[in-house]
Amino acid sequence: MFFSCKKILIKASCLIYGTQEEIDNSIKTGLTLPETKIIANPVSYSDFELLCSAEKYADRQNLAKLFNEESLEENLVLTFFSRINYKKGLWDLCLSFLECLKKHNNIKLLIIGLRDDNDLELKIKDEIIPISSNNVVMRSDISGIQAKYLLASSDLFVLPSYQEGFSTAVVEAMSLQVPVLLSRNCNMSFLETLNAGIITDVDAKAISNGIDKFVGLSAVQRKGLADEAFDWITKNASPSTVAFKLDELYNQKVKNYKLT
Known part of the structure; x- marks a missing residue:
């Protein structure tokens, strides 16, 4: 192709x-x-205002219900929001999370994913969830605005993909002012330089180190990651910014176009 x-x-x-x-x-x-x-892919017009107002609808209580908890006040919730597929690094993430759980008993993993690999989904249900002590929840029946509510309520968005284009899910998480942990294969390693995200290689040990790093940050430092990422979004991926850049480029090309 x-x-x-x-x-x-x-x-x-x-x-x-x-x-x-x-x-x-x-x-x-x-x-x-x-x-x-x-020119970055923009956050959609219909979602942008809502996404930029995460504090208006971030509902920690609904997140707690998924884990059968009354409250998650003392917990850090890591959310994977993508297709349930090995290519997304999901199995590596699950293994990493179980390893980190031995050191950090306050972390939880929420997997919100579109069904894409039945074998992987069954493997997580059979081999990961039963030994996670109710700290891993996987839901393939949540999407749209409900998924965004839960993502907005999370402490960290995680996408350790083996292969990724310019991910809409990453942009949405950053717009929701949720810190991000991404693999280098997500093509957004510049976020690390901007102190706007945690970037890791794609293997279980590296992902574990990334999670450890996040857990070790103070609340102020975590907010700093989210704030820097949101600042990048507003300057590079808001609908108005992307529209202006495309219009400017188009007019430049039309002006310089020569018939052959």
């Missing part, structure tokens, strides 16, 4: 990417790039 598109791509006036890492990955394939621009 890629090679069938290659002839079209090299004829483009400009290729738009979400991050510099995506550009670097294209170059590694041997693709000779025309002009490139980095």
Whole structure:
């Protein structure tokens, strides 16, 4: 599929990417790039105002009910919000979480996922949840605004993917002012430089280290991660910002276009 598109791509006036890492990955394939621009995927117009007002609807109580707890006041809830698939690093995350649970008895893992791999889903139900002491919950029947409510109520969004484009789920989590822990394969390693997220390699030990790092942060430091990520979102992925950048690029290309 890629090679069938290659002839079209090299004829483009400009290729738009979400991050510099995506550009670097294209170059590694041997693709000779025309002009490139980095323009992030925007948070949708319908969700942006709601997402930016997470404090209005973050409901910790509903989150507690999923774990059959009266309160999660002393707990840190890590949320995976993506497809239930090995490619998303979910199995590695589960193993990492169980290891971290031996050291941190205040952490919980919520998996909100679209069914995509029945074998993995059964493996988590059979091998992870029974030994998690009620600290791992997996739900494939929650989506839309209800899922966003729960994500907004979480302490950390985790996506240790093996392969990812510019992830909408990551952008939504950052918009909700929830700190993020991502694999380098999510192509957003720049967040680490900005102190706007925790970036890890894709293996169980590295993910465990990332979780340990987050648990070891103070409440102020965790909020700092979320604030820096939200600042990046407002400057780069708000609907108005992305629309302005696209309009500016389009007008520039039209102005410089020459008939051949």
